[in-house]
Amino acid sequence: MLIGEVARRSGVSTRMLRHYDALGLVRPTGRTVGGYREYSAEDVRRIFHVESLRSLGLSLKQIGRALEDPAFTPSALVGDLIRWTEDRLERERELLERLRAVDASAPTGWQDVLRIVELMQGLGSASAARRQQAVLARPEDGPVPAELLARAVLAESDPNVAGALRWALARSGGDGVAALAAGARSQDAGIRRRAVLALAGTPEAPGATAALVDALGDPDPTVRGHAALALGRRGVAAAVPVLVGMVVEGVHDVDAAEVLGTLSRDPGRGSRILTALADELAEPTADSATRIRLTQALVELPGTGARETLRPLARDDDPAVALVASAFLTVLDERCSGNPA
Known part of the structure; x- marks a missing residue:
């Protein structure tokens, strides 16, 4: 041939x-x-x-x-090829993300392109101080892709830099919710925590509340707690069971009690919240510290229902619970008598 x-x-x-x-x-x-x-x-x-x-x-x-x-033999060579290919794909993935970030910024000239590249280089620095400076020193005369900031938030472990990134993301005017919502479904609990904190700072963005509601079922208590506090402040009743659980467990219980008090301003929700706290107080397995936290949470609730629940607690068999309930009942009675309306 x-x-x-x-x-x-x-x-x-x-x-x-x-x-x-x-x-x-x-x-x-x-x-x-x-x-x-x-x-x-x-x-x-x-x-x-x-x-x-x-x-x-x-x-x-x-x-x-x-x-x-x-x-x-092929084994060693194929193993090397796998590693080389993985390295190449990672470099190409990073390049693709950079190109997408530049494209999302809708550059009108090469100065815009250079500005975004400079920001990406700063965010990729090994120095936390430089990463924070890259966020805080960014110019105000051009848009920064929200998705770029969202990805940086999900990857950032330094609390100061993460705070600056969340601030910049909230002010970016773009929509990084899709990236944050994907982060909230990550296998890494740390990424999910950062995602929920960032979602909590974007109340006006479409989809943020829905992503937070999904996070209420997260296996990580910190993720659930961040989501519940954010949703409670937005008036979402779905957060109530998690908030009550936070009071019971003593995890950010003061914040949770305050949010429950805010939610209770709605009469329908207030009745359900009061019942939920009272049910936890009646649990035979609840220890003294738990019942004291629940008693303190009752004080945040408006109306007379909390006072009526506190009265029998002032005669509780647990002296510590009785003492706390009596003190709070006195405060509530004085507050009520001083303001009859």
Whole structure:
């Protein structure tokens, strides 16, 4: 089979076939009377073997060793190829993210492009101080892609830099909620915590509240707590069970009690919150510290229901609970008598 026909059947150009011949990788078995290369069926099979190995990323030198050296085992080489490919893909992924960030900023000139690249370089610094400076010193004369800031928030472990990034994200005027919502579903609890904190700072962004509601079912108590506090401040009743649980567990219980008090201004919700706290007080497994926290939470609730619940607690068998309830009941009675309305 002559070289032209081999090229047509194999899809390998005649130029590459000549190159294989020059390297000794695939040499045609014979020559015609006129001196043209003539390939046998075995030669063609070898061409396909070469092309198969090239598709895995092997160099022509590596392919030659693989085909000729029986001691050249594939395991180590394939492992190296996997690592090289992973490194290359990571570099290309980073480049793709940079290009998307630049594109999202809708640059009108190269100065805009350079500004975004400079910000990305600053955010990628190993120095927390430089990362924070990159956020706080950014110019106000051009938009910064919210998605870029959102990704930086999710990756940032330094609390000061994270705070600056959340501030910048809230002021960016863009919508980084999609990236934050994806972060809230991460396998990494730390990323989910950062995502929920950032979502809490974007109350006007579409989808932020829905993402926080989803986070109420998170297995991590810190994620649930951040979501519940943010939702409670937005008046979302779905946060009530988690907020009551925070009071019971003593995790940000003061903040949770204050938010429950705010939610209780709605009469319908107030009744349900009062019942939930009273039910927890009646739990036989509740220890003294838990019942004291629940008693303190009752004081935040408006109306007379909390006072009526506190009265029997002032005579509780637990002296510590009785003392706290009595003190708060006195405060509430004085507050009520001083303001009859």
